[in-house]
Amino acid sequence: MKKITLLISAIALIIGGVFAQNNRIALPIGNSATTLTPQAITERTCATMDNVTQIDLDNMEEWLAPRVDAYIQAQNAGGNVEAVYTIPVIVHVIHYSTHGVGSSTNIPYSRVTEQIQTLNDDFRLTNSDASNAPSVFQAVQADSEVNFCLVTQDLAGNPLAELGVERISLATLGLSDAAQTTTTIQNTVKPNTIWDANQVFNIWVINISGGILGYAQFPNSGAANTDGIVVLYNAFGNTGGTYGKGRTATHEVGHYLNLRHIWGDATCGNDFCNDTPTQQDPYYNCPTHPSPSCSNSGDMFMNFMDYVPDACMVMFTADQKARVQATLNPSTGAPRRSTLNASSANLCAAPVLTAEFNANVTTINVGQSVTFTDASTSPNTINSWTWNFDVTGIGGTSMPTASTQGPHSISYGTAGLFTVSLAVTDNGGGNDTETKTGYILVNPAGTVICDSTDANWDWNSEAYAAAYWGPDCNGTTSPSGFILGNNCYDDNGWASKVSFSAPGKELTDVIYVFVQSIGTGATTLKVWDADGAGFDAGNTAISTAPGTVLASSSVTSGSYSTNLNQFVGMPISPAVALTGDFYIGYDHPSVPANGDSLSMGAANGTTGNQTWANESGIGWRDIAFWGVDYKGTVISVICDISTGEKELLGTLSQIAIYPNPSLGTINIALTEKVNTTISVFNMLGEEVYKTTKNTQLFTVDMKNQPNGVYFIKIKSGDMVTTKKVILSK
Numbered sequence: 001m002k003k004i005t006l007l008i009s010a011i012a013l014i015i016g017g018v019f020a021q022n023n024r025i026a027l028p029i030g031n032s033a034t035t036l037t038p039q040a041i042t043e044r045t046c047a048t049m050d051n052v053t054q055i056d057l058d059n060m061e062e063w064l065a066p067r068v069d070a071y072i073q074a075q076n077a078g079g080n081v082e083a084v085y086t087i088p089v090i091v092h093v094i095h096y097s098t099h100g101v102g103s104s105t106n107i108p109y110s111r112v113t114e115q116i117q118t119l120n121d122d123f124r125l126t127n128s129d130a131s132n133a134p135s136v137f138q139a140v141q142a143d144s145e146v147n148f149c150l151v152t153q154d155l156a157g158n159p160l161a162e163l164g165v166e167r168i169s170l171a172t173l174g175l176s177d178a179a180q181t182t183t184t185i186q187n188t189v190k191p192n193t194i195w196d197a198n199q200v201f202n203i204w205v206i207n208i209s210g211g212i213l214g215y216a217q218f219p220n221s222g223a224a225n226t227d228g229i230v231v232l233y234n235a236f237g238n239t240g241g242t243y244g245k246g247r248t249a250t251h252e253v254g255h256y257l258n259l260r261h262i263w264g265d266a267t268c269g270n271d272f273c274n275d276t277p278t279q280q281d282p283y284y285n286c287p288t289h290p291s292p293s294c295s296n297s298g299d300m301f302m303n304f305m306d307y308v309p310d311a312c313m314v315m316f317t318a319d320q321k322a323r324v325q326a327t328l329n330p331s332t333g334a335p336r337r338s339t340l341n342a343s344s345a346n347l348c349a350a351p352v353l354t355a356e357f358n359a360n361v362t363t364i365n366v367g368q369s370v371t372f373t374d375a376s377t378s379p380n381t382i383n384s385w386t387w388n389f390d391v392t393g394i395g396g397t398s399m400p401t402a403s404t405q406g407p408h409s410i411s412y413g414t415a416g417l418f419t420v421s422l423a424v425t426d427n428g429g430g431n432d433t434e435t436k437t438g439y440i441l442v443n444p445a446g447t448v449i450c451d452s453t454d455a456n457w458d459w460n461s462e463a464y465a466a467a468y469w470g471p472d473c474n475g476t477t478s479p480s481g482f483i484l485g486n487n488c489y490d491d492n493g494w495a496s497k498v499s500f501s502a503p504g505k506e507l508t509d510v511i512y513v514f515v516q517s518i519g520t521g522a523t524t525l526k527v528w529d530a531d532g533a534g535f536d537a538g539n540t541a542i543s544t545a546p547g548t549v550l551a552s553s554s555v556t557s558g559s560y561s562t563n564l565n566q567f568v569g570m571p572i573s574p575a576v577a578l579t580g581d582f583y584i585g586y587d588h589p590s591v592p593a594n595g596d597s598l599s600m601g602a603a604n605g606t607t608g609n610q611t612w613a614n615e616s617g618i619g620w621r622d623i624a625f626w627g628v629d630y631k632g633t634v635i636s637v638i639c640d641i642s643t644g645e646k647e648l649l650g651t652l653s654q655i656a657i658y659p660n661p662s663l664g665t666i667n668i669a670l671t672e673k674v675n676t677t678i679s680v681f682n683m684l685g686e687e688v689y690k691t692t693k694n695t696q697l698f699t700v701d702m703k704n705q706p707n708g709v710y711f712i713k714i715k716s717g718d719m720v721t722t723k724k725v726i727l728s729k
């Protein structure tokens with residue numbers, strides 16, 4: 001009986017939700033937080049062979065065989081001539097956004113240096129456990145003559161904060177904090193983060209799903225933008241445990257340099273090396289020598305290319321070395337391998353004194369100031385700074401030069417395009433000068449510098465938690481959303497209240513998040529000042545409801561796609577001055593037809609913009625009056641009228657680049673306003689654009705660049721994100 005009573009109560013609640021005006025209910029959808037679940041790895045799992053076709057392997061062996069023969073003949077003729085190659089390494093630490101530097105997936109820097117040491121030991125036969133090889137195999141144990149170095153600079157020559165490392169959160173790649181499949185790593189992680197594989201060996205350290213320790217891309221196979229190896233974050237460096245001695249990377253680098261599994265990936269298969277005994281299967285444990293199979297007198301299970309635990313694998317052989325050496329040969333080696341040694345000298349060169357500086361703003365009006373900040377780097381101590389804020393002598397600066405580090409705030413009293421330079425020296429005898437030509441644009445006094453963003457706003461890739469109102473009044477169960485007009489409650493308008501107090505700012509764009517768009521009814525998108533009559537959550541009459549219309553745009557209710565969470569922008573030109581709180585929303589000039597729906601999403605939470613409804617016969621009212629706590633999802637672009645810096649009000653969970661493909665203008669919206677360097681590289685790795693500003697919204701003019709694929713590097717502090725964009729004018 002008790003159960004039946006409860007059921008009836010539940011039905012009564014649902015009916016109440018449909019018919020009772022004072023019981024508006026919301027159906028939340030959206031993202032929930034994810035937490036890291038460490039994977040238990042019970043045996044070595046290398047996914048390299050899943051990442052290559054048999055045809056590619058056959059072609060590779062056909063290509064490699066004569067080169068290996070040539071190497072062996074040359075060695076025999078020359079008496080084992082030493083050819084040591086050095087491979088420059090960049091480690092992409094792909095981490096959960098919730099993990100700080102040094103924790104969990106965001107591995108400590110010491111893991112990286114440990115791993116490079118292990119690679120250098122294993123490929124130079126200086127590993128301390130090399131003598132564990134049985135004496136019968138010590139005769140073929142080889143120094144592979146490959147060194148690994150951490151790059152000291154990026155491909156544009158900028159010094160790295162951490163040598164050989166860039167840290168990238170999954171969120172900046174549009175991915176959630178979770179173990180990633182090899183498919184996602186191949187399709188999303190690698191192409192968006194890779195450095196030119198002709199110049200540098202890419203290692204991705206990430207939480208891989210499926211219990212996989214790592215995988216490699218063989219030479220002569222796969223795409224250029226996926227080349228390199230991937231290693232599970234807790235098997236990289238000296239992490240302890242069965243796979244905690246860095247041998248996963250040694251094994252995968254073996255594949256990357258053309259080595260096959262010791263058992264030939266078949267029962268008594270072929271690994272194309274004469275000095276490794278034919279072996280039946282992989283070993284997952286560490287057996288005792290001799291362990292014969294396939295009629296041999298003992299398997300070489302202690303080879304790095306078997307599946308034994310890290311502590312059990314200790315050696316490469318002379319024939320394996322021949323394959324590695326043939327692959328790396330500068331004149332006859334493999335694509336994206338033969339070029340690595342040459343670039344190592346430059347990329348791994350010791351850091352040198354590099355002059356650099358930033359400005360807090362680069363477009364001002366006459367009479368305004370720019371603050372210049374030194375950003376020079378040196379392995380030594382910088383001991384002199386020589387600034388020139390007006391290299392071409394236009395005049396009118398408050399101070400044309402300075403001889404201290406600064407920061408220096410310089411006012412510009414004459415309109416023009418100013419070139420700025422900084423020369424530095426250090427106590428190691430180094431000197432360098434950075435000159436930024438046409439760096440500061442000084443407009444005549446009174447020039448409008450805040451304008452709407454020249455772009456088609458479309459942030460469909462942006463994930464945004466949203467909720468609907470519902471069900472609607474048509475007897476269906478589909479949600480009606482923040483619908484205006486002809487809904488259950490006879491609402492004539494909806495608005496999100498934006499709390500704002502900073503003076504000297506203008507509104508240049510607003511971005512709505514729509515969850516439903518149906519019908520032909522006339523609708524007006526609006527921005528209101530908070531100076532109108534209405535009622536607060538306690539039903540008290542107030543005069544801060546939506547009032548004066550600051551901006552408006554006429555659309556129809558079905559103007560937009562019905563995609564969930566569609567971001568739609570309304571440019572506001574000319575920009576409107578803001579004096580305080582304002583509202584973003586929409587209303588209608590006449591009640592739409594039944595079924596018309598334009599629905600604004602709402603975030604389920606306690607932060608964000610409070611939602612207001614304009615109810616027929618009552619007027620504007622805070623929806624908290626009905627005891628609900630949903631916040632409207634809108635983003636406002638705010639521009640500082642003295643600096644032109646732009647800032648977003650509203651949460652952006654990831655960097656947005658739009659439109660993509662670009663017609664000539666690329667906008668980059670960051671998740672926060674922070675001093676950031678934007679660099680754009682073409683497919684040749686040439687830097688075609690670079691700027692540093694303390695702003696949240698960058699606009700890059702690419703109209704003079706040829707169509708094609710470009711990579712945008714976004715650097716804020718130690719965080720570096722690379723995004724791909726297509727220019728199609």
Ligand SMILES: [Zn+2]
Pocket residue numbers: 046047048251252255261
């Ligand atoms: Zn393998």
